[in-house]
Amino acid sequence: MDFYYMPGSSGCRTVIMVAKALGLELNKKLVNTMEGEQLKPEFVKLNPQHTIPTLVDNGFSIWESRAIAIYLVEKYGKDDSLYPKDPQKQAVVNQRLYFDMGTLSDAFGKYYYPLFRTGKPGTEEDLKKIETAFGFLDTFLEGKDYVACDQLTVADIAILANVSTFEVVEFDFSKYTNVVRWYANAKKVTPGWDENWEGLQKMKAVHRITLALFNMDFYYMPGSAGCRTVLMVAKALGLELNKKLVNTMEGEQLKPEFVKLNPQHTIPTLVDNGFSIWESRAIAVYLAEKYGKDDSLFPKDPQKQAVVNQRLYFDMGTLSDAFGKYYYPLFRTGKPGTEEDLKKIETAFGFLDTFLEGKDYVAGDQQTVADIAILAIVSTYEVVEFDFSKYTNVVRWYANSKKVTPGWEENWDGLMQMKAFFEARKAAATN
Structure with a gap:
């Protein structure tokens, strides 16, 4: 079968x-x-x-x-308990099945399916049709434990599948007290409820990602390592970001409308359905936790999560900080930082090499957001021609990361734009 x-x-x-x-x-x-x-x-x-x-x-x-x-x-x-042979009982079951298809499911589709195409639900009139449908169902259940007979039938099961879908999309049917009572019981007595719920969670993940496609604005510059981190994490999660270029060299991050979103006026900044968050690593973790189909990119286990967090703070406070101290002066003076600053880079790579001893990933047995964040900055070091070939564990990890990380090509494209800008500023500073 x-x-x-x-x-x-x-x-x-x-x-x-x-x-x-x-x-x-x-x-x-x-x-x-x-x-x-x-x-x-x-x-x-x-x-x-x-x-x-x-x-x-x-x-x-x-x-x-x-x-x-x-x-x-x-x-x-x-036996015939799930679908009675008695003509009258069977007629009621059939009526409820047609109600499920022609009224309840139809109302769901008219209001919620537009979300998958436009990012917005149906009209207020469509919403009222859902409320009317639930009103009918509430009436059917007045003084009854089941929707059609004195026992569970296929009508209960079909309507249970539908009502549980309404729950997952967060339609509030709490005022329909008979439906609420029936629903609580139906979840307990219906075989296969657990698999129904698992399927709903998969649907919910798709639903949330679809909403994100229409309502997730990403303010960025392609050369920024933090921005490239977020782009790769989004790619790994199957998310499409609504990219909005912010030219920080022209001071666009200081415009009042941007400062309203992010008072620190930094990039990257993400606005997800009205929720504004900045700092690339915070954004990466947020996306993984909200839209990840599992917890592989950011584990829920406290110890595993702690290691990922440590690596993310290492990326920001050590690896990226060392890059800035040595290379950013080139944008102002045409000369890099001091020998001491260069040694901090070497120390940082030494730490990373130690983290990777006998390991394929920086924080666990699989790729996490820590690998992606560190990949963004290590690839930046490659573009400015810092020689890290003596850090053999880093070299091995880097070669593999470029192959397995979704969005690597966009990361590299951003680096090429950064390189062109970097070289132009360096030339201007030395002339």
Whole structure:
């Protein structure tokens, strides 16, 4: 029994829960509709509407979640509790299933689907349709524990999949007290609830990233190591930033509208749906924690997280600080810092080389935001032609990081812009 699905889809989650209630194991086959996999000829042959979920049971192909749910119960159910044979009881179950599709799901789509295209929800009228739908559902549940009968049916399961979706997008249905009571019980008694919730978390991650695509402004200059850090972290998370160039050489960071966003008037600065945050490492951690599908880039384990934080502070207070003290004078005088300043760079690279002894990453067993931040600054050292070849662990790590870090090419493009500017300022200072 092959089941073509995506875990975030409420219809797919309906079928998964019904199958669980029946003790059936589905052979799950992921179909990424975002990549157009449902349009492949082999899938269209199974389902000419090319929709998910689709079930193929020993050569018999059927789609539309509610039709699949009924089919599974009628063919594999040990009794008719999930879909009664009594005409009147069955009629009520059917009515609730059509209500789920034509009213509840339809209202969800009209209000929330525009977010995926425009970054904004539907109209106030669309929102009122959701409220009306929940009002109907609340009425259906007056004095009842289940939506259609005296026991759990496929109607409860389908509506549970839908109502839990409303919860994840943070629609407040607390005033619908019968729905709240039913929902709390349905989560307890419905087999497969845990998998339904896991699918919702995946959907939520996509939902949050989609919002970010439309509402995340990034104020930057491409040559800045901090800006390049954020660009690479965003790339690793699958985020597209709405980039806004701030020419600090022309004083654009001092404009009142920018100072209002960031009173320190520094770049990079990120504004995410009205929330403003600056300092590249703080931004990197924020993005990883809010939009990461897991905690690999910024671990939740206190000890692992502590090491990542230490490396980030090392990047700012030692590695980047040493760069600034030795190389920034070139922008003003055409000459670098002192020999003592150069020794601080060498000391910093010595520390980094020690951190990397016998390790592939700077702070753990996988790439983290610390690797990305340090990659941004080490690549800056390469461009200004600081010779770090004697730090063999750094050289090994650097070669690998360039290969495995998403966004490396944009980092390098930014460095080339920085190099051109750097050389022009150096030439101007020496003339």
